[in-house]
Amino acid sequence: MLKENIEKTEKVQISSIYGPVDSWRLGKSLGVDLIMDPSTCSFNCTYCQLGFIQKITKDRKIFIPTEKVKEDFLKSNWKDAEIITFSGSGEPTLALNLGEVIKEMKKIxxxxxxxxxxxxxxxxxxxxxxxxxADIVSVKLDASDEDTLQAINRPATGVNLDVILSGIKKLKEDLVGAYRNTPILQIQIMFMPQNKNKIDDLAKLLNEIKPDEVALNTPTRPYPGGWDIITRGAHGEDAKKIKYPTKPLVQLTHEEAKDIENKLKELTRLKIISVYDE
Ligand code: SF4
Incomplete structure (x- = not known):
């Protein structure tokens, strides 16, 4: 009981807002963490900066009340941010109050x-x-087949590639017909040893989805051996403060990244941005 109370008190004290941190994809990014429960996601990616996901689920709920997120936001350095990014300690769409929180922030x-x-x-x-x-929705798509999805993303029971692709395509349809706001649809691909040779298959999926842009990534943050809240925003020097031993991951070489970028450009004619861009 005492332990539970201490945990509750700590959770109230930790801010749901962190940064701004530099994001190559999005600029000076203020992080919003609607999870903090601890790490909770419908994937358990082998490269996740949060380490092994503590709770793998696809059930939505309210983790942090909107009022607390708003208070934390107003106390943060939000005025220094170029973008407010919902990411944090897991999958942000698991938070039932995601839309409500965005609406509150847009009032400010x-x-x-x-x-x-x-x-x-x-x-x-x-x-x-x-x-x-939102103004930009960046959707992860690392796998072009079920085996690769299982190998890299290790999804929750009931999640498979067909489910993911049909969801992305429905979102694309909604974006085309959106009356309120038309967010940019970005597809982000993390390149790992298991998918870096599947460019033709990935290009085929990208041609079906037709996103506004594609972001090519490589694991620049180490994989921590345990869960620690600071991993949600730990870049560069901050990554050294993680209290668990961390494991560096295999990164694309500059040459590999350029080859992939050129090939995807040729096969899709889409706008491609890369973590290796100057
Ligand atoms: S990288 Fe993202 S999607 Fe993958 S396990 Fe971590 S939080 Fe979830």
Whole structure:
């Protein structure tokens, strides 16, 4: 009982807002963590900066009340941010109050809002309604086949590639017909040894989805051996403060990244941005 109370008190004291941190994809990014429970996600990616996910689930709930997120936001350095990014300690679309929190922030500021999502819940119309409040929706798509999805993303039971692709395509349809706001749809691909030779298959999926842009990534942050809240925003020097031993991950060489970028450009004609861009 005492332990539970201490944990509750700590959770109230830790801010749901962190940064701003430098994000190559999005600029000076203020992080919003609607999870903090601890790490909770419908994936358990082998490269996740949060380490092994503590709770693998696809059930939505309210983790942090909107009022607390708003208070934390007002106390933060939000005015220094170029973008407000919903990411944090897991999958942001698991938070039932995602749309409500974005609406509250938009009452305070015009700073654009981005969501980094793994796309696993996009078949749910309520989730799609929530993400439509954002200005950029960045959806992870690392796998072009089921085996690769299982090998890299290790999804929750019931999540498979067909589910993910149908959700992304429904979101794309909603974006085309959006009356309120039209967020940019970005597909983000993390290149790992298991998918770096699957460019033709990934290009085929990208041609079906037709996102506004594609972000090519390589694991620049180490994989921590345990859960620690600071991993949600730990870049560069901050990554050294993680209290668990960390494991560096295999990164693409500059040459590999350029080859992949050129090949994807040729096969899709889409706008491609890369973690290796100057
Ligand atoms: S989807 Fe994101 S938060 Fe979830 S396990 Fe993968 S990298 Fe981590």
């Amino acid at each position: 500021t015009n700073i654009p809002v981005g969501i980094l999502t793994n796309g696993t819940l996009l078949n749910d119309p309520d989730v799609r309604k929530d993400v439509l409040y």
